[in-house]
Amino acid sequence: MCGIVGCILKEKKDAAPVLFECIQNLEYRGYDSIGLATYDNRINVKKGKGDIKKVNREQNFKNMSGSYGIAHTRWASTGKPTPENAHPHLDDTNTVAVVHNGTLENHSEIRDELIKEGHEFISTTDTEVIPHMIKKFMDEGLNLEDAVRKCGEKIEGSYAIVAMSKDEPGKLVATRKDSPLIVAFGKEGYFVASDTPAVLDYARDVIRPKEGEIAILTKEGIEIHDENGKEIKKVPQHIDWSPEMAKKEGFDHFMIKEITEQSAAVKNTLGQRANIEKIIKSIGDVKRICFVACGTSYHASITGKYLIESLAGIACDVVIASEFKYTAKTWDEDTLVIFISQSGETFDSRMALKEARKTSKTLAIVNVAGSAMTEEAEYFIQTQAGPEIGVAATKTYLAQLTAIYLFAALMAKDEKLIRELYKVPKYIDEVVNERESIKEISKRYDFAKNAFYLGRGFSYPIALEGALKLKEITYIHAEGYAAGELKHGPLALIDEKVPVIVVIPPGDDYSKTMVNLEEVKARGAIILSVCAKGDKKTAENSKEVIEINAEVGDIIAPLVYAVPLQLISYYVTCDKGYNPDKPRNLAKVITV
Numbered sequence: 001m002c003g004i005v006g007c008i009l010k011e012k013k014d015a016a017p018v019l020f021e022c023i024q025n026l027e028y029r030g031y032d033s034i035g036l037a038t039y040d041n042r043i044n045v046k047k048g049k050g051d052i053k054k055v056n057r058e059q060n061f062k063n064m065s066g067s068y069g070i071a072h073t074r075w076a077s078t079g080k081p082t083p084e085n086a087h088p089h090l091d092d093t094n095t096v097a098v099v100h101n102g103t104l105e106n107h108s109e110i111r112d113e114l115i116k117e118g119h120e121f122i123s124t125t126d127t128e129v130i131p132h133m134i135k136k137f138m139d140e141g142l143n144l145e146d147a148v149r150k151c152g153e154k155i156e157g158s159y160a161i162v163a164m165s166k167d168e169p170g171k172l173v174a175t176r177k178d179s180p181l182i183v184a185f186g187k188e189g190y191f192v193a194s195d196t197p198a199v200l201d202y203a204r205d206v207i208r209p210k211e212g213e214i215a216i217l218t219k220e221g222i223e224i225h226d227e228n229g230k231e232i233k234k235v236p237q238h239i240d241w242s243p244e245m246a247k248k249e250g251f252d253h254f255m256i257k258e259i260t261e262q263s264a265a266v267k268n269t270l271g272q273r274a275n276i277e278k279i280i281k282s283i284g285d286v287k288r289i290c291f292v293a294c295g296t297s298y299h300a301s302i303t304g305k306y307l308i309e310s311l312a313g314i315a316c317d318v319v320i321a322s323e324f325k326y327t328a329k330t331w332d333e334d335t336l337v338i339f340i341s342q343s344g345e346t347f348d349s350r351m352a353l354k355e356a357r358k359t360s361k362t363l364a365i366v367n368v369a370g371s372a373m374t375e376e377a378e379y380f381i382q383t384q385a386g387p388e389i390g391v392a393a394t395k396t397y398l399a400q401l402t403a404i405y406l407f408a409a410l411m412a413k414d415e416k417l418i419r420e421l422y423k424v425p426k427y428i429d430e431v432v433n434e435r436e437s438i439k440e441i442s443k444r445y446d447f448a449k450n451a452f453y454l455g456r457g458f459s460y461p462i463a464l465e466g467a468l469k470l471k472e473i474t475y476i477h478a479e480g481y482a483a484g485e486l487k488h489g490p491l492a493l494i495d496e497k498v499p500v501i502v503v504i505p506p507g508d509d510y511s512k513t514m515v516n517l518e519e520v521k522a523r524g525a526i527i528l529s530v531c532a533k534g535d536k537k538t539a540e541n542s543k544e545v546i547e548i549n550a551e552v553g554d555i556i557a558p559l560v561y562a563v564p565l566q567l568i569s570y571y572v573t574c575d576k577g578y579n580p581d582k583p584r585n586l587a588k589v590i591t592v
């Protein structure tokens with residue numbers, strides 16, 4: 001959803017190489033176009049369409065002079081990905097440059113007014129109104145800080161903005177509403193960015209300005225001002241994620257690196273037990289629970305519903321965040337609404353959280369420390385997956401599941417399940433260590449145009465997640481189905497060209513799933529099953545199988561059986577020549 005960076009170096013050195021490195025770390029937020037602006041007696045701008053490496057080859061960002069500047073990587077929302085629409089955007093006198101993440105709802109009206117006043121626009125973005133307005137307010141006598149503040153009052157929608165003006169050299173001014181923004185203190189200089197992975201190489205002491213606050217960066221330091229311009233003293237939070245955690249470290253892609261990190265993500269999240277116990281105690285009695293999330297986090301939530309209902313006997317709903325407001329009238333003070341989010345910044349989830357807070361207790365399970373939802377929810381659990389850069393969620397999904405399992409098991413005082421959870425990292429590593437054989441299997445499925453994933457009970461959300469992973473990075477159409485539901489319509493689509501991936505762990509649902517497997521077999525489907533080691537019946541009825549440790553039963557299956565499905569999607573994507581870390585049209589953090 002666009003990444004923005006700003007940096008001011010303490011010494012008189014060129015900032016462009018630093019800005020370039022930082023913005024490269026944010027490519028997971030968008031990669032349609034990129035641009036940098038630096039100041040060296042004038043504002044220099046280079047920008048272009050395409051990803052960072054391509055545009056850098058054409059323009060050589062690193063030779064831009066000036067000890068401070070701003071940078072942007074774009075995920076197009078308003079206006080196509082074209083060179084003109086790439087950020088930074090400037091006013092028509094090249095005095096003010098701005099990078100922006102978010103979407104403005106009233107940009108057309110503002111643009112029309114500015115055009116009437118004689119301003120000329122060159123892009124079709126919403127952002128371009130911002131530098132024009134800042135310039136106009138500065139011409140009317142405001143300083144850069146006040147002009148940015150006034151601009152924030154005029155624009156509607158979501159934004160994180162960093163602005164610089166040649167009329168106030170040596171300064172960056174940033175503000176935000178509904179879009180993430182951090183400022184960070186480093187040895188070499190001061191930084192502002194959408195997210196911490198941008199700056200980890202340079203700075204790890206971070207402040208997250210609240211909505212409406214203004215951050216002012218100079219080479220002397222960073223000040224945060226409130227809406228009246230009064231300085232607010234804040235203590236930076238030290239981020240213990242190391243820079244290496246956000247690097248590929250010899251792996252071909254972040255996605256495969258992150259898949260191999262899953263056992264650690266689960267192990268580290270299990271370390272949250274004491275914290276989760278404390279939270280359950282403070283929440284007290286609840287009559288009803290509702291999970292709210294999007295995408296992969298929504299699939300983790302379905303597992304949560306099955307767990308809470310079967311272990312704790314509490315009625316539990318799962319709602320897609322963007323649909324939450326339609327059910328909001330049914331929640332009350334005895335309801336706990338649990339928000340699941342990797343980023344903690346997803347717009348739909350945050351809006352639902354705002355609604356839920358009006359009536360109910362709220363808990364956010366989030367991976368990114370200090371993200372918006374950690375501040376907005378009443379209670380907060382941090383999953384311990386470390387930074388996830390690949391756009392497709394993998395390790396954060398297993399970390400979310402781990403937190404949900406712990407939460408449900410602790411609520412139900414199910415020590416047996418908790419003991420089981422401690423064995424999960426070993427089971428995950430067994431699958432990951434077999435990845436070469438899964439790579440071979442994957443080669444036989446890259447022809448597919450459509451695929452189905454089937455599972456029952458706890459395996460149903462695994463099927464949904466398997467299908468999502470396949471479609472988002474391989475662009476193969478895939479559907480996840482409750483195995484028993486297939487005969488109510490989609491069975492008509494099954495023929496000998498359609499792979500069906502059946503998730504069939506040992507447990508209560510095994511025999512019923514076997515019936516569904518036989519149904520698709522009878523229609524000629526190519527069946528790839530994920531089953532327990534030594535499960536002869538499944539092997540006999542499938543074209544081929546991926547075997548999982550037979551100790552993994554159906555209840556903990558989501559934490560282990562999801563892994564081969566991630567690996568299949570990864571290898572099919574590589575086989576097809578696509579980049580799994582940067583699927584088309586997607587971005588890591590959806591703040592619109």
Ligand code: F6R
Pocket residue numbers: 294295296297298340341342343344345346349391392393394468472588589590
């Ligand atoms: C898919 C994926 C997305 C996210 C969704 C919610 O691999 O990553 O479906 O799960 O956009 O994002 P968060 O969890 O950050 O709220």
